[in-house]
Amino acid sequence: MTNSRYTVADVMTTTVVTVTPDAGFKEIVAAMTQWQVAAVPVIEGEGRVVGVISEADLLAKEEFHRHRPGMIEQMRRLDDTAKAGSTHARELMTAPAVTVHADATLPQAARLMAGRRVKRLPVVDNRDVLKGIVSRADLLKVFLRSDDDLASEVRREVVDRLFPVSHHGVRVDVEDGVVTLSGTIRDSSLIPVAERLAHTVEGVVAVNCALTGP
Structure with a gap:
């Protein structure tokens, strides 16, 4: 019933630090350090995302700097040992990149991050051209919505629509993101429906x- 869904476009960062496949190891580290980011998309051409390099991709070089892995360890950690000897982005990056579109909902992006065990997603268009980046912290921004904003949406999208006749008898209070619905309605069978729909409003922490x- 509620239709004011927040999407990735609402919370993503549009200024993104990137590197090209030919970027050298030190150039990549310098970019991450200068801009204080933990990962950078690798782009080519007019901005098409071909991979992502994270701190984890780079740490293998430090890990194996003085430690030469044995054959068994090499077989068990082929990707890490290969990256330890790599010097350019095309060899260091994780590819293909796990990406998301700007119109994806925040729960969709969160499930994708959890399922693929990544902390951030490059945001691309239908041609895989980079449009932004979204992190786990970005997905939590909806919980910064003001209590007044949440109360207005719960009343508009839940109470007024679900109870067109008795909505004036329903009170909506929000404190620190916790919604409280109180009052008397004509059809008690709709009470659990109201509670469930209030939970779906982006930024709601809990519903009483x-x-x-x-």
Whole structure:
């Protein structure tokens, strides 16, 4: 019922630090250090994302700097040992990159991050051209919405639509993101529906439902 869904476009960062496939190891480290980022998309041509380099991709070189892995360890950690000897982005990057589109919902982006075990996603268009980047911290921005903003949306998208006749008898209070619904409605069977829909409003932390029937 609620239709004001936040998407990746609402929370993503549009200024993105990137490198090209030919970027050298030191250039990559310098870019991450200068801009204080933990990962950079690798782009080619007009901005098409071909991979991502994270701090984890670079740490293998430090890990194996003085430690030469044995054959068993090499076989078990082929990717890491290969990256330890790499010097350019095309060899260091994780490819293909796990990406997301700007119109994806925040739960969709969160599930993708969790499922693929990544901390950030390059945001691309239908041609895989970079449009931004979204991190786990970005997905939490919706919880910074003001209580007044949340109360207005819960009333507009849940109470007014679900209870077109008795909505004036419903009170919506929000404190620190926790919504409290109280008052009397005509159809008590809709109480659990109201509670469930209030939970779906982006930025709501919890819902206390104190609605009663006639």
